Amino acid sequence: MTKFTKTLAAVAVLGGLTSGAAVAQNADAETQIVAVLDRYEAALNSSNAAAVVELYTADGVFMPPNVPAQIGTDALLAAYGGFFQMISFNLDFTVVEIIVASEDWAFVRTHSDGTGTLAANGVTIPQANQELFVFERNDSGEWKIARYAFNSTLAAN
Amino acid sequence: MTKFTKTLAAVAVLGGLTSGAAVAQNADAETQIVAVLDRYEAALNSSNAAAVVELYTADGVFMPPNVPAQIGTDALLAAYGGFFQMISFNLDFTVVEIIVASEDWAFVRTHSDGTGTLAANGVTIPQANQELFVFERNDSGEWKIARYAFNSTLAAN
Numbered sequence: 001m002t003k004f005t006k007t008l009a010a011v012a013v014l015g016g017l018t019s020g021a022a023v024a025q026n027a028d029a030e031t032q033i034v035a036v037l038d039r040y041e042a043a044l045n046s047s048n049a050a051a052v053v054e055l056y057t058a059d060g061v062f063m064p065p066n067v068p069a070q071i072g073t074d075a076l077l078a079a080y081g082g083f084f085q086m087i088s089f090n091l092d093f094t095v096v097e098i099i100v101a102s103e104d105w106a107f108v109r110t111h112s113d114g115t116g117t118l119a120a121n122g123v124t125i126p127q128a129n130q131e132l133f134v135f136e137r138n139d140s141g142e143w144k145i146a147r148y149a150f151n152s153t154l155a156a157n
Numbered sequence: 158m159t160k161f162t163k164t165l166a167a168v169a170v171l172g173g174l175t176s177g178a179a180v181a182q183n184a185d186a187e188t189q190i191v192a193v194l195d196r197y198e199a200a201l202n203s204s205n206a207a208a209v210v211e212l213y214t215a216d217g218v219f220m221p222p223n224v225p226a227q228i229g230t231d232a233l234l235a236a237y238g239g240f241f242q243m244i245s246f247n248l249d250f251t252v253v254e255i256i257v258a259s260e261d262w263a264f265v266r267t268h269s270d271g272t273g274t275l276a277a278n279g280v281t282i283p284q285a286n287q288e289l290f291v292f293e294r295n296d297s298g299e300w301k302i303a304r305y306a307f308n309s310t311l312a313a314n
Contacts, residue, residue: 061266063287065222065308069253069266096226099291105258107291107304109218109226130220132289132306134256134264147266149289151222151308 026100032143033135041093047084053077056145057136063149087116108133128153183257189300190255190292198250204241210234213302214293220306244273265290285310
Protein backbone atom coordinates (compact mmCIF):
# COMPACT_ATOMS: atom_id res chain seq x y z
CA MET A 1 0.00 0.00 0.00
CA THR A 2 2.95 2.33 0.52
CA LYS A 3 4.28 1.90 -2.95
CA PHE A 4 2.24 4.81 -4.28
CA THR A 5 3.92 7.17 -1.89
CA LYS A 6 7.35 5.76 -2.52
CA THR A 7 7.11 6.26 -6.25
CA LEU A 8 5.72 9.77 -6.10
CA ALA A 9 9.13 11.40 -6.14
CA ALA A 10 9.82 9.82 -9.51
CA VAL A 11 6.56 10.91 -11.08
CA ALA A 12 6.96 13.30 -13.97
CA VAL A 13 4.54 16.21 -13.94
CA LEU A 14 3.75 17.07 -17.51
CA GLY A 15 0.95 19.57 -16.94
CA GLY A 16 1.23 22.89 -18.68
CA LEU A 17 1.09 25.05 -15.55
CA THR A 18 4.51 26.45 -14.83
CA SER A 19 4.22 29.40 -12.43
CA GLY A 20 5.43 28.98 -8.86
CA ALA A 21 1.89 28.90 -7.52
CA ALA A 22 0.87 26.43 -10.18
CA VAL A 23 3.81 24.16 -9.39
CA ALA A 24 2.77 24.12 -5.73
CA GLN A 25 -0.83 23.50 -6.81
CA ASN A 26 0.29 20.59 -8.98
CA ALA A 27 2.29 19.10 -6.13
CA ASP A 28 -0.74 19.39 -3.88
CA ALA A 29 -2.93 17.73 -6.52
CA GLU A 30 -0.45 14.90 -6.90
CA THR A 31 -0.32 14.32 -3.16
CA GLN A 32 -4.10 14.15 -2.97
CA ILE A 33 -4.37 11.88 -6.00
CA VAL A 34 -1.78 9.48 -4.63
CA ALA A 35 -3.77 9.37 -1.36
CA VAL A 36 -6.90 8.44 -3.33
CA LEU A 37 -4.98 5.71 -5.16
CA ASP A 38 -3.71 4.36 -1.83
CA ARG A 39 -7.30 4.25 -0.61
CA TYR A 40 -8.40 2.58 -3.84
CA GLU A 41 -5.78 -0.12 -3.42
CA ALA A 42 -6.78 -0.70 0.22
CA ALA A 43 -10.51 -0.83 -0.62
CA LEU A 44 -9.88 -3.24 -3.49
CA ASN A 45 -7.73 -5.51 -1.34
CA SER A 46 -10.38 -5.58 1.40
CA SER A 47 -13.24 -6.25 -1.07
CA ASN A 48 -15.02 -3.11 0.13
CA ALA A 49 -17.25 -1.91 -2.72
CA ALA A 50 -18.65 1.05 -0.77
CA ALA A 51 -15.15 2.28 0.05
CA VAL A 52 -14.15 1.93 -3.60
CA VAL A 53 -17.16 3.80 -4.94
CA GLU A 54 -16.70 6.66 -2.47
CA LEU A 55 -13.51 7.47 -4.37
CA TYR A 56 -15.41 8.05 -7.61
CA THR A 57 -17.36 11.08 -8.77
CA ALA A 58 -21.14 10.61 -8.70
CA ASP A 59 -21.07 10.15 -12.49
CA GLY A 60 -17.85 8.16 -12.46
CA VAL A 61 -17.25 5.61 -15.21
CA PHE A 62 -15.60 2.24 -14.56
CA MET A 63 -14.43 0.36 -17.65
CA PRO A 64 -13.31 -3.13 -16.65
CA PRO A 65 -12.56 -5.81 -19.25
CA ASN A 66 -15.42 -7.97 -20.50
CA VAL A 67 -18.11 -5.64 -19.19
CA PRO A 68 -19.59 -2.51 -20.79
CA ALA A 69 -18.84 0.80 -19.08
CA GLN A 70 -20.47 1.06 -15.65
CA ILE A 71 -21.64 4.60 -14.95
CA GLY A 72 -22.63 6.24 -11.67
CA THR A 73 -22.70 5.22 -8.01
CA ASP A 74 -25.35 2.52 -8.18
CA ALA A 75 -23.85 0.78 -11.19
CA LEU A 76 -20.37 0.99 -9.67
CA LEU A 77 -21.52 -0.50 -6.39
CA ALA A 78 -23.13 -3.39 -8.24
CA ALA A 79 -20.11 -3.94 -10.49
CA TYR A 80 -17.50 -3.91 -7.73
CA GLY A 81 -19.78 -5.92 -5.46
CA GLY A 82 -20.13 -8.52 -8.18
CA PHE A 83 -16.38 -8.72 -8.70
CA PHE A 84 -15.72 -9.09 -4.98
CA GLN A 85 -18.15 -12.01 -4.82
CA MET A 86 -16.09 -13.80 -7.45
CA ILE A 87 -12.54 -12.87 -6.51
CA SER A 88 -10.56 -11.31 -3.68
CA PHE A 89 -7.49 -9.29 -4.61
CA ASN A 90 -4.08 -8.78 -3.16
CA LEU A 91 -2.66 -6.15 -5.48
CA ASP A 92 0.14 -3.65 -5.23
CA PHE A 93 -0.29 -0.56 -7.39
CA THR A 94 2.61 1.46 -8.73
CA VAL A 95 2.19 4.97 -10.11
CA VAL A 96 3.89 5.39 -13.47
CA GLU A 97 2.88 9.00 -14.12
CA ILE A 98 0.54 11.72 -12.97
CA ILE A 99 -0.36 14.49 -15.38
CA VAL A 100 -2.15 17.46 -13.86
CA ALA A 101 -3.88 18.82 -16.94
CA SER A 102 -5.70 21.72 -15.30
CA GLU A 103 -7.04 22.86 -11.95
CA ASP A 104 -9.80 20.28 -12.18
CA TRP A 105 -8.53 17.40 -14.32
CA ALA A 106 -5.64 14.99 -14.12
CA PHE A 107 -4.57 11.71 -15.72
CA VAL A 108 -2.79 8.88 -14.02
CA ARG A 109 -1.14 5.77 -15.37
CA THR A 110 -0.40 2.90 -13.02
CA HIS A 111 0.27 -0.79 -13.05
CA SER A 112 -0.79 -3.34 -10.47
CA ASP A 113 0.67 -6.71 -9.64
CA GLY A 114 -0.26 -9.44 -7.22
CA THR A 115 -2.81 -12.19 -6.95
CA GLY A 116 -6.53 -12.87 -7.05
CA THR A 117 -8.19 -15.70 -5.16
CA LEU A 118 -11.30 -17.18 -6.73
CA ALA A 119 -14.26 -17.58 -4.38
CA ALA A 120 -15.55 -20.57 -6.32
CA ASN A 121 -12.59 -22.86 -5.67
CA GLY A 122 -10.05 -20.97 -3.54
CA VAL A 123 -7.50 -21.04 -6.33
CA THR A 124 -5.06 -18.12 -6.33
CA ILE A 125 -4.04 -16.79 -9.72
CA PRO A 126 -1.45 -14.19 -10.71
CA GLN A 127 -2.66 -10.72 -11.62
CA ALA A 128 -0.85 -8.03 -13.60
CA ASN A 129 -2.72 -5.04 -14.95
CA GLN A 130 -2.21 -1.59 -16.37
CA GLU A 131 -4.58 1.24 -15.51
CA LEU A 132 -5.51 4.60 -16.99
CA PHE A 133 -7.36 6.94 -14.62
CA VAL A 134 -8.97 10.32 -15.24
CA PHE A 135 -9.31 12.31 -12.03
CA GLU A 136 -11.64 15.27 -11.49
CA ARG A 137 -11.51 17.80 -8.68
CA ASN A 138 -14.96 18.48 -7.27
CA ASP A 139 -16.37 21.73 -5.88
CA SER A 140 -15.06 20.81 -2.44
CA GLY A 141 -11.55 20.58 -3.84
CA GLU A 142 -11.43 16.78 -3.53
CA TRP A 143 -9.88 14.75 -6.32
CA LYS A 144 -12.08 11.83 -7.38
CA ILE A 145 -11.87 9.08 -9.97
CA ALA A 146 -13.95 10.24 -12.94
CA ARG A 147 -13.03 7.61 -15.54
CA TYR A 148 -11.04 4.44 -15.17
CA ALA A 149 -10.09 1.73 -17.65
CA PHE A 150 -7.71 -1.16 -17.15
CA ASN A 151 -6.65 -4.41 -18.71
CA SER A 152 -4.42 -7.36 -17.95
CA THR A 153 -0.83 -7.30 -19.15
CA LEU A 154 -0.55 -11.07 -18.84
CA ALA A 155 -0.36 -13.00 -22.10
CA ALA A 156 -3.75 -14.10 -23.42
CA ASN A 157 -4.62 -17.70 -22.71
CA MET B 158 -15.90 6.01 -40.65
CA THR B 159 -18.51 8.75 -40.61
CA LYS B 160 -20.01 7.67 -37.31
CA PHE B 161 -17.62 9.86 -35.35
CA THR B 162 -18.90 12.92 -37.14
CA LYS B 163 -22.52 11.90 -36.83
CA THR B 164 -22.33 11.51 -33.09
CA LEU B 165 -20.44 14.73 -32.45
CA ALA B 166 -23.59 16.79 -32.00
CA ALA B 167 -24.58 14.58 -29.10
CA VAL B 168 -21.25 14.80 -27.34
CA ALA B 169 -21.40 16.57 -24.00
CA VAL B 170 -18.59 19.03 -23.38
CA LEU B 171 -17.90 19.03 -19.70
CA GLY B 172 -14.69 21.04 -19.69
CA GLY B 173 -14.40 23.88 -17.22
CA LEU B 174 -13.89 26.65 -19.76
CA THR B 175 -17.06 28.67 -20.08
CA SER B 176 -16.29 32.00 -21.73
CA GLY B 177 -17.48 32.57 -25.29
CA ALA B 178 -13.96 32.29 -26.65
CA ALA B 179 -13.39 29.14 -24.63
CA VAL B 180 -16.59 27.56 -25.90
CA ALA B 181 -15.49 28.22 -29.47
CA GLN B 182 -12.05 26.86 -28.61
CA ASN B 183 -13.59 23.71 -27.16
CA ALA B 184 -15.74 23.22 -30.26
CA ASP B 185 -12.65 23.58 -32.41
CA ALA B 186 -10.78 21.07 -30.25
CA GLU B 187 -13.64 18.58 -30.52
CA THR B 188 -13.77 18.89 -34.28
CA GLN B 189 -10.05 18.25 -34.55
CA ILE B 190 -10.16 15.34 -32.11
CA VAL B 191 -13.02 13.70 -33.98
CA ALA B 192 -11.01 14.06 -37.19
CA VAL B 193 -8.09 12.28 -35.52
CA LEU B 194 -10.40 9.50 -34.37
CA ASP B 195 -11.76 9.13 -37.89
CA ARG B 196 -8.20 8.81 -39.16
CA TYR B 197 -7.42 6.30 -36.41
CA GLU B 198 -10.37 4.16 -37.40
CA ALA B 199 -9.40 4.30 -41.07
CA ALA B 200 -5.75 3.47 -40.34
CA LEU B 201 -6.75 0.57 -38.10
CA ASN B 202 -9.15 -0.83 -40.67
CA SER B 203 -6.50 -0.63 -43.39
CA SER B 204 -3.80 -2.24 -41.19
CA ASN B 205 -1.57 0.82 -41.68
CA ALA B 206 0.73 1.00 -38.66
CA ALA B 207 2.56 4.10 -39.89
CA ALA B 208 -0.72 5.97 -40.35
CA VAL B 209 -1.83 4.94 -36.85
CA VAL B 210 1.39 6.01 -35.19
CA GLU B 211 1.36 9.39 -36.93
CA LEU B 212 -1.70 10.20 -34.85
CA TYR B 213 0.20 9.75 -31.57
CA THR B 214 2.53 12.15 -29.79
CA ALA B 215 6.21 11.18 -30.00
CA ASP B 216 6.02 9.87 -26.42
CA GLY B 217 2.54 8.41 -26.88
CA VAL B 218 1.55 5.41 -24.78
CA PHE B 219 -0.54 2.54 -26.17
CA MET B 220 -2.01 0.18 -23.56
CA PRO B 221 -3.59 -2.81 -25.33
CA PRO B 222 -4.73 -5.88 -23.40
CA ASN B 223 -2.22 -8.64 -22.71
CA VAL B 224 0.78 -6.46 -23.51
CA PRO B 225 2.65 -4.02 -21.25
CA ALA B 226 2.39 -0.33 -22.16
CA GLN B 227 4.09 0.49 -25.45
CA ILE B 228 5.76 3.90 -25.34
CA GLY B 229 7.02 6.08 -28.16
CA THR B 230 7.02 5.95 -31.94
CA ASP B 231 9.27 2.92 -32.45
CA ALA B 232 7.48 0.77 -29.89
CA LEU B 233 4.09 1.80 -31.27
CA LEU B 234 5.09 0.96 -34.83
CA ALA B 235 6.26 -2.48 -33.71
CA ALA B 236 3.15 -3.10 -31.60
CA TYR B 237 0.62 -2.08 -34.24
CA GLY B 238 2.65 -3.81 -36.95
CA GLY B 239 2.58 -6.99 -34.89
CA PHE B 240 -1.17 -6.78 -34.40
CA PHE B 241 -1.79 -6.20 -38.08
CA GLN B 242 0.22 -9.31 -38.94
CA MET B 243 -2.12 -11.36 -36.76
CA ILE B 244 -5.49 -9.76 -37.41
CA SER B 245 -7.20 -7.35 -39.78
CA PHE B 246 -9.97 -5.17 -38.37
CA ASN B 247 -13.25 -3.89 -39.62
CA LEU B 248 -14.33 -1.69 -36.73
CA ASP B 249 -16.77 1.16 -36.36
CA PHE B 250 -15.95 3.59 -33.55
CA THR B 251 -18.59 5.62 -31.75
CA VAL B 252 -17.71 8.62 -29.60
CA VAL B 253 -19.39 8.50 -26.21
CA GLU B 254 -17.91 11.69 -24.80
CA ILE B 255 -15.20 14.26 -25.38
CA ILE B 256 -14.06 16.34 -22.43
CA VAL B 257 -11.71 19.21 -23.18
CA ALA B 258 -9.90 19.54 -19.87
CA SER B 259 -7.66 22.47 -20.79
CA GLU B 260 -6.12 24.19 -23.80
CA ASP B 261 -3.72 21.30 -24.25
CA TRP B 262 -5.40 18.22 -22.81
CA ALA B 263 -8.60 16.35 -23.51
CA PHE B 264 -9.91 12.89 -23.00
CA VAL B 265 -12.31 10.81 -25.02
CA ARG B 266 -14.38 7.75 -24.34
CA THR B 267 -15.48 5.62 -27.28
CA HIS B 268 -16.63 2.15 -28.09
CA SER B 269 -15.90 0.13 -31.21
CA ASP B 270 -17.78 -2.73 -32.75
CA GLY B 271 -17.18 -4.93 -35.75
CA THR B 272 -15.02 -7.87 -36.69
CA GLY B 273 -11.45 -9.06 -36.82
CA THR B 274 -10.16 -11.58 -39.32
CA LEU B 275 -7.30 -13.79 -38.18
CA ALA B 276 -4.40 -14.05 -40.60
CA ALA B 277 -3.56 -17.56 -39.41
CA ASN B 278 -6.80 -19.20 -40.52
CA GLY B 279 -9.01 -16.56 -42.13
CA VAL B 280 -11.60 -16.91 -39.39
CA THR B 281 -13.62 -13.76 -38.68
CA ILE B 282 -14.51 -13.11 -35.05
CA PRO B 283 -16.74 -10.47 -33.47
CA GLN B 284 -15.09 -7.49 -31.80
CA ALA B 285 -16.54 -5.10 -29.23
CA ASN B 286 -14.31 -2.80 -27.26
CA GLN B 287 -14.36 0.28 -25.07
CA GLU B 288 -11.61 2.87 -25.29
CA LEU B 289 -10.24 5.66 -23.12
CA PHE B 290 -8.04 8.17 -24.95
CA VAL B 291 -6.02 11.07 -23.55
CA PHE B 292 -5.31 13.68 -26.21
CA GLU B 293 -2.58 16.34 -26.09
CA ARG B 294 -2.30 19.45 -28.25
CA ASN B 295 1.24 19.96 -29.51
CA ASP B 296 3.10 23.21 -30.15
CA SER B 297 1.71 23.32 -33.69
CA GLY B 298 -1.82 23.21 -32.31
CA GLU B 299 -2.46 19.65 -33.49
CA TRP B 300 -4.31 17.26 -31.20
CA LYS B 301 -2.54 13.92 -30.88
CA ILE B 302 -3.19 10.69 -28.99
CA ALA B 303 -1.03 10.85 -25.86
CA ARG B 304 -2.34 7.87 -23.90
CA TYR B 305 -4.76 5.15 -24.98
CA ALA B 306 -6.13 2.09 -23.18
CA PHE B 307 -8.87 -0.25 -24.29
CA ASN B 308 -10.38 -3.59 -23.51
CA SER B 309 -12.99 -5.93 -24.90
CA THR B 310 -16.54 -5.66 -23.64
CA LEU B 311 -17.35 -9.18 -24.81
CA ALA B 312 -17.85 -11.78 -22.07
CA ALA B 313 -14.67 -13.58 -21.10
CA ASN B 314 -14.27 -17.03 -22.60
